[in-house]
Amino acid sequence: MNEGGMIKVYVEKEHINEAEVAAAVGLSEEELQKLYRSQTIAPDLKKKLKDYFNRNIFDGSLLTDYNLGVPDQQANKSKK
Numbered sequence: 142m143n144e145g146g147m148i149k150v151y152v153e154k155e156h157i158n159e160a161e162v163a164a165a166v167g168l169s170e171e172e173l174q175k176l177y178r179s180q181t182i183a184p185d186l187k188k189k190l191k192d193y194f195n196r197n198i199f200d201g202s203l204l205t206d207y208n209l210g211v212p213d214q215q216a217n218k219s220k221k
Contacts, residue, residue, distance in 0.1 A: 145179035151198045165193040
């Protein structure tokens with residue numbers, strides 16, 4: 142799965158508000174939608190997303206957790 146797809150899966154599975162995600166990383170909602178289709182994410186944006194989600198969603202463990210039915214205890218608990 143591409144990195145943009147990982148963002149979309151996480152936002153949907155954890156019921157995170159897309160407008161809040163977009164605002165937190167400095168994007169419009171339209172730009173966030175385009176980002177979902179991206180093969181790779183720029184390092185600075187990736188760091189912002191990791192900080193907002195309080196989890197590295199790009200390391201592959203996310204899909205493993207979902208396949209095993211493990212809930213994400215950190216979902217949408219940003220370090221604001």
